[in-house]
Amino acid sequence: MSAFFSSLPLSVQTFGLLVLSNLFMTFAWYGHLKHQAAKPWLVAALVSWGIALFEYLLQVPANRIGYSGGYSLAQLKIAQEVITLAVFVPFAVFYMGQPLKLDYLWAGLCLIGAVYFIFRA
Template identity: 50%
Template sequence: MSSIIKFWPFLLLVVSNIFMTFAWYGNLKFKDSSTSLPLIILISWGIAFFEYCLMIPANRLASKNFDTAQLKIIKEVISLVVFGVFSVLYLKESFKLNYILSFICILGAVFFAFKKF
């Protein structure tokens, strides 16, 4: 299998996580808005639809090279990286030292998920 084909699941996972992060957290930038909660939920569902359209093929493609636990660990790391960038660039929140230390601990989990014992 070519390295280009192996790369596709990761690209799909990144883009799907961008959609999901906006679906879940994008509305927080406008939390003082008078927009009704049911409308916000419908908008979020609409955004999440595209996440599912990318996540399902990404999981199916990646499952050819990774077991399910490894795939979940990969997805969570991508999700945290996307969220970190999103919270700093879109929500204008600060990225604190304890977040960096937490992420280092998660990278330890990645190491053990892929380590052969």
């Protein structure tokens, strides 16, 4: 598995791990809201911390791989924000049952602008 992973392009390693870490973090931060009446907040916090551990086990190597591979700190942060929105919107709509809003599109377009400015030569 390690040989396969290290043979992937740097961008796939970096951004693939960031996508996976964001899936964990989105559930850690917001997943407990779906059943908030069922458990006290302390239980939700402890479960969220447990989920967040897996997020950090993916996010820290992703940023280290990307940074050592030539991505700037700003590029990694902007990419993280784009990935966050790309993960959050399906989570909100499909898992949490929230309506799809046009505001998600506008926010996404703003982030595309941020990506353009931070990644341009």
